[in-house]
Amino acid sequence: MIEVRDGVPIPAVGPHDVLIEVAACGVNNTDINTRVGWYSRSVTEATAGDGFAAASLDDSTWGRDGLKFPRVQGADVVGTIVAVGSESPTDMLGRRVLVDPWLRDRRQPSNRELAGYLGSERDGGFAEYCAVPAVNTHPIDSDLSDAELATFACSWSTAEHMLQRVEFRRGQSVAVTGASGGVGSALVQLAKRRGGRVVAIAGASKLGAVADLGADHVVDRGIDELAQAALVVNGGKFDVVADVVGGDDFPSWLDVLQRGGRYVTSGAIAGPVVALDLRTLYLNDLELYGATVFEPQVFADLIGYIEGGEVRPVLAATYPLEQIDEAQAAFERKQHVGNIVLEVAR
Secondary structure, X not given: OOOOOOOOOOOOOOOOEEEEEXXXXXXXXXXXXHHHOOOOOOOOOOOOOOOOOXXXXXXXXXXXOOOOOOOOOOOEEEEEEEEEOOOOOHHHXXXXXXXXOEEOOXXXXXXXXXXXXXXXXXXXXXXXXXXEEHHHEEEOOOOOOHHHXXXXXXHHHHHHHHHXXXXXXXXXXXXXXXXXXXXXXXXXXHHHHOOOXXXXXXXXXXXXXXXXXXOOEEEEOOOOOHHHHHHHHHOOOEEEEEEOOOHHHHHHHHHOEEEEEEEEEOOOOOOOOOOOXXXXXXXXXXXXXXXXXXXXXXXXXHHHHHHOOXXXXXXXXXXXXXXXXXXXXHHHHOOOOOEEEEEOOO
16 A cells, blocks of 8 residues: 655665655656565566555565565655765765665675665655665756656666667667657667667557657557567567567567567566567577666766756656655556656645
């Protein structure tokens, strides 16, 4: 359940932390998947807003651990640093920042086994104040609004990580499933930024908006033989498939990859359990990638794109923090393009 509470104490600031006065925080799939227990191995259905009765309490977070209550969610934090810990830089005070949501071990930041996520393993930004490690904060020089900046942290860093993992580059082609969502719409822009050719898959009512993001071709996800239709408009097989949907279409996307092609995924909103013919994998020298915990440089690169005006936010709607129920319900209906953001009033 979600409860909106008053009188929650301001978070304690550890020696290596900073305290952020939150201005805005985006809503994303991770928030909802954690809340409803979808990450549990016992759940095999598509994502949904209702809780899963089969979900185990012991493995319901992204890292397959149990969630500790109470928990303040929210990974896409934008705000101003108002206090710093004893070992944190004092020149950070008063800076407007975006927060890298991956909480890495201070002594072993590249050890992904030790990583946690803001709003899952530690209280996040669906609150007036949020305490995070100083190293996770990135000052931002941008004319974008707080709400616009709050669209980037989770979705865009995930998309950038996906493209970096498969080393996507100029002249290559990519099929982007779920292209109207936060990660999908970011993939379209980030792939075009690299000089790639993009075939984007989305619902019929959203194709125009996705095309406006720069996709070379758009395909209605409601048609039969979806992957084959994407192959036709691409003029041949793909170098990369960037998939956030999964489900029954998974095998057909492998079929439209060229020999040595790369498939990368960061989600499975249509269902996490898929059919894989190993002959398709090994006879075509395919490479399969998962993309979750990224190196800090991924977020630093994203900050550079934002400050350089190389990408633009896709802000679908804003809600006041007190209307988090309505905001998440709107997110679950999947009728929007881009990101939904909660704003914190003062």
